[in-house]
Amino acid sequence: MDARTAISELVIANRLVAHLRLVDSFGHVTVRNPENSQRFFMSRSRAPGLVTKEDILEFDLDSAPVDLRGFSPYKERYIHGCIYKARPDVAAVCHNHAHELLPLAVTKTPMRPALHSAAVIGHHVPVWDIRDEFGDTDLLVTSNAMGESLAHALGDGRAALMRGHGSVIAAQSLPDVVFTAFYLRLNAEVLIKAMSMGKEITYLSAGEVDRSGELHRQPLSQGRAWEDWCAQAGVAKLPQ
Amino acid sequence: MDARTAISELVIANRLVAHLRLVDSFGHVTVRNPENSQRFFMSRSRAPGLVTKEDILEFDLDSAPVDLRGFSPYKERYIHGCIYKARPDVAAVCHNHAHELLPLAVTKTPMRPALHSAAVIGHHVPVWDIRDEFGDTDLLVTSNAMGESLAHALGDGRAALMRGHGSVIAAQSLPDVVFTAFYLRLNAEVLIKAMSMGKEITYLSAGEVDRSGELHRQPLSQGRAWEDWCAQAGVAKLPQ
């Protein structure tokens, strides 16, 4: 994939996370530049549902803009830069505040997958609390020090919750990151209801997480969802 | 009904389960070939909301394709073949992951109907756990051995839950299977809320399940819903 195609796919991903209500007016999704692994693409500061190709900016891994073209960047771009720097295996990152998973974020409840399709979130989703290291803030990740702390909490995982704030997902491609954000939220919704019922939850075993996660990271699975979501959102998917 | 009509109705059923959000990008609905009881029709691997007549493939009761025409089949076709083989009375099958019933699937909570319209789910909805017989898997039903195990758990019932995964419904026609999937989900939603309230649930009595189930399996009842759903989803229903 070249940079131009990555940008087109990033515009689609923005529309999809808005359509799927994984973001409201806030949150962002980014992709590493396939032509330069020390750079990533991200929209200017704008609601994801409105993002067009003209809004996409390029940043280095310190989250410094290559050329702002007069636009305001997202304040929390450091989330992305720090994860791309710490994790060479990661090609796409999503930071979102999906409303349905916030009850876990405000109760500092770490998560494990209980659904086969949610195995893509990995064995363990930790909760990172910005207050532990940085005291009273506005909760935004607005420096490389904060981004590094979050990336450290994520470790080699696929997702982390952020106390009082939302979540971050690190994945291998844009379809992978949207898919993982979608099933991270569904897993949260299901667990919240199960906890409210007061019933014991049967989580996936470690072996099930490995096998089911591998299955759902394949294009056959993620491509099916991507095609479906593009049709629902009325956006043309890229030629394969 | 001839095979050609069955295929047309199967396309409609796919659209309806997508419109009603009984499936997301995954899940499938099938129909036994009315001209050959040893065969069933199923879409190629695709999100149900996108299925057209051209996507429909034919399988034998070992879930081997008659002619793939270059398409990828659903990996879990064995669910369908094994149920059609074990249950000559069954003419349509739906496998879905309706989000609202998953809290029961992850807490291994079997279900009984508490709503008159949900009497179509039968007296008892068991929970099948693939891990009991097959250990750590990706939770998909990808062999005849697995399909037979699930069909055995279903027994002579109308529906079963699948731990960490979803549900399966076995019915007498496509309208019957969509109707049953719809009210299986509603029954689940209502029970989950009732359990969260901590109140005692009054289930239908055995006699009520029999009488109400019989009522709601009649065309007068299911035809009314089918006509309504087709209008909502904007699909033309077949001439009666």
Added chain:
Amino acid sequence: MDARTAISELVIANRLVAHLRLVDSFGHVTVRNPENSQRFFMSRSRAPGLVTKEDILEFDLDSAPVDLRGFSPYKERYIHGCIYKARPDVAAVCHNHAHELLPLAVTKTPMRPALHSAAVIGHHVPVWDIRDEFGDTDLLVTSNAMGESLAHALGDGRAALMRGHGSVIAAQSLPDVVFTAFYLRLNAEVLIKAMSMGKEITYLSAGEVDRSGELHRQPLSQGRAWEDWCAQAGVAKLPQ
């Protein structure tokens, strides 16, 4: 209001209860014939969202059809005839299975208003259980004996829940019955969540129910909602 206008308003009411999801494919709303108090108007057996003027039939207070014109009537028309007979003050009736109030219906939880706009449901919403008097049935109200039992449970009230089934609302006009059905459901939703939180609920006092109920039965209040719902549902409201 003449009979012709009442029929036009009944078609609108059917569309509104469907638009507001107070009914799914089932449930019905009726109006007493303003030109003959011993008769009422009701659609033929059809999903409310599809009802047109041509579908409206007339029944006497024994729920016998005046002229079926070849159509199938709703099986549960006795709910309506029996309430119109027992309650000369009632001009419109709605029977519905709004999904959100079913957790109360399956736990046999009577309801009181906790919201000012829900004061229209009256001081007390009892739960009627068909099994108490009629044993094992299909739960449908399919005879005058059953209808009379339900009307007796309703008493001089505005609404009753039906165990395992749904609700019935008796009101002074079609706007009144739709308004009351809407806020009956909202009151149920709010109470269900409050009970799940484990917090003590402050209900309206008896005086508040009287004063707020009187307020919300006025045209200024109900007319505002009716105009809004007609606009949302895309149906033209009748000239005032």
Added chain:
Amino acid sequence: MDARTAISELVIANRLVAHLRLVDSFGHVTVRNPENSQRFFMSRSRAPGLVTKEDILEFDLDSAPVDLRGFSPYKERYIHGCIYKARPDVAAVCHNHAHELLPLAVTKTPMRPALHSAAVIGHHVPVWDIRDEFGDTDLLVTSNAMGESLAHALGDGRAALMRGHGSVIAAQSLPDVVFTAFYLRLNAEVLIKAMSMGKEITYLSAGEVDRSGELHRQPLSQGRAWEDWCAQAGVAKLPQ
């Protein structure tokens, strides 16, 4: 901003609170006249989703109309007049019954922000109970005495809940009041689910409320949401 622009923005705000379902057919949003601080603008009595420029009326701070032009005013205009009088810093007020926050209103549960974006609701959201001072009423705020009581409960805060009724929000601009109403509701939803789970909630610290609240009262944050909501609701936003 001149009065004409304020009126245009008020029409937009009405459409947005309807689109976002912060109001149903009831509730209202107002703005102080930027050309005369002793006056405010408010629609005639109408569902917010239907409000046009022609519906906007002007009131003084006793909530007396300047010129009704034959229209009926909202009965609860006193909420607005009394807050504008008590709080010279407030430029926009919203009274709403958002369905999702009513479980807190009926259980008299005061609220604190647990989400960074909800810091705009302030440190503490009290619950005002009209019954404490006025005994049995229809719960509407229909006099200056009642409005003053509510304004007193609000104090120098940003929002208050009203027992059995809804909420009121006092803010610095129309975008600010809509934004605050939106995140007040989200905070409520998240807390209700967290309480149902039976888990301990980590609220924002006082310092976090200050810092995050300041951040989210800035145009960069609120303007992003405003632009997004206007696009979703299909209304043209004003030129900046």
